[in-house]
Amino acid sequence: MKTLILNAGSSSIKYKLFEMSNEQVLAEGLVERIGEAVGKIRHIVGDKETLIEEHFADHRVGLDRVANLLVDRNLGVIKSSKEVTKVVHRVVHGGDKFVAPALLNQKVIDAIKENISLAPLHNPPNLLGIEVSLTIFKEAVQIGVFDTAFHQTMDEDAYSYALPKELVAKHKIRRYGFHGTSHSYVAKRSAEILGKDLSKCNLITLHLGNGCSAAAIQRGKSIDTSMGLTPLEGLVMGTRCGDLDPAIPFFLSKEEGISIEEVDKILNKQSGLKGLCGSNDLRDIALKCEKGDSLSRRALDIYVRRIKKYIGSYIAVIGPVDAIVFTAGVGENSAIVREMVCAKLDHLGIEIDKSLNEQKGKSARMVQTVNSKVKILVVPTNEELEMARLSEEI
């Protein structure tokens, strides 16, 4: 059984082919710059990485090339694309309809289309990937996995905004939450590491990548999360502002004389760490902090303070937690962020071990002191594997 995972973006397609009997990755890669004069594919099989540069007119051409690469005599890993029995697609916004992966029939595709207004940047390319894949992998079962699904266990208190109920009902305005596949994967891995049944685990999972979100997981289920109707709410991110006084967009529009679209662009693309100090890469920021750059230091302090506030508020709603879990690019790699987030939280039973925290590694690990009541875990996320596994449950 070979399962192909696809994540189609506006000008890219990320892919990973699994042999599901042993969950081995057979091949993976990324098609980039679709539609540009020169596109690029990074195709990886085991230790061997191949870089291909050619023009991909559209997603169909790009995915066709991937299908050919998978069966290529030199670079391929299968004999025929018919060996791909399942294609699993990442879909960012499932609205309130999808609590689990869904077989992509016309009804489901139409429902994803209905959610375009909720994720105008993400759902259209996701749909394009599905459409193209249906014509290329004709015999495979096609399944959608939704970023929002894991958080559908939130109750009304957690997902409601205090807005007029008529407007809320008309436009389906509520907290949906994102990064669900990642939160779900690291929650399950954390339960394994803690040696406890997931249904008995209370966790705070922190997905800190370019996009950042926190989730409060009570007895294995997401009961609150920091992203909302869109992935703009919550933590300070690479280029997104996260939580704001909701009056700020109107203030900016009025004072700067700019349109609401321009404000939207500022909040999504020019804010967060980038807006605060000019860089959205924690590696640069940490380096600059070491050299005494005060702007970078301030940005990091603001970034960390927001995370701490979420930890505090989630402990208030879920009660004692078994573990704080760090994942994604920053969470997995930045010892300084983990140390700053956990600093002075000993009154909540959270105590990080500085030297364990500084040890580098690619595997999941615990970094708390022996006295810490709460475990502190660093768990590399694996969204593709989680998608493949979730698709088996259908």
Ligand code: ADP
């Ligand atoms: P995405 O949200 O795009 O999936 P990732 O989870 O890959 O992002 O995280 C990307 C971010 O992780 C980078 O912007 C960078 O800030 C951070 N990062 C990656 N490696 C390191 C590292 N070694 N130390 C600190 N930060 C890192």
